[in-house]
Amino acid sequence: MPGLRDDRRGASIALTHVLTMGITAILVSGLLVGMSGMVDDQRERAIRNSLETIGERLATETSYLEEMSPRSSGVTLRVEHPRSVAGRTYAVGLLTDSARCNGAPPCLRLHTDSPAVTVVVPVPLDVPVTDATVPGGDLRIVYDGRISLEEGDSA
Numbered sequence: 001m002p003g004l005r006d007d008r009r010g011a012s013i014a015l016t017h018v019l020t021m022g023i024t025a026i027l028v029s030g031l032l033v034g035m036s037g038m039v040d041d042q043r044e045r046a047i048r049n050s051l052e053t054i055g056e057r058l059a060t061e062t063s064y065l066e067e068m069s070p071r072s073s074g075v076t077l078r079v080e081h082p083r084s085v086a087g088r089t090y091a092v093g094l095l096t097d098s099a100r101c102n103g104a105p106p107c108l109r110l111h112t113d114s115p116a117v118t119v120v121v122p123v124p125l126d127v128p129v130t131d132a133t134v135p136g137g138d139l140r141i142v143y144d145g146r147i148s149l150e151e152g153d154s155a
Contacts, residue, residue: 050086054081083136095107107120
């Protein structure tokens with residue numbers, strides 16, 4: 001009759017259990033790491049799409065103000081836009097610098113810091129523009145001989 005020292009049946013069950021738990025832990029860790037990268041990519045894409053939409057709306061609103069400018073001076077157009085996109089605050093710049101406008105000034109440059117996403121929207125204007133950068137959200141587009149952006153009223 002074999003002794004207890006020769007019996008290996010209990011060791012194989014415990015070893016199988018430990019190996020199964022180790023492999024499962026490695027697979028779950030790899031899945032979590034892979035999914036976090038995908039979530040970051042999705043967030044960046046959502047921010048970019050939102051900034052493009054806001055930029056296009058602002059370009060249209062700015063062009064509308066330009067159409068009104070020959071008839072009157074001292075015109076202010078108050079516009080409402082989200083204060084944040086995908087949970088991140090952003091800044092809006094009305095710029096005349098060709099390098100920052102991808103060679104097509106004037107433009108609107110919308111930017112978030114974390115993650116760093118920048119969208120440039122050309123604004124074909126025939127009136128002078130004053131460079132300005134303001135936080136995103138409620139804004140005023142002002143024409144008083146030149147078009148500029150200002151922070152909106154909080155009231």
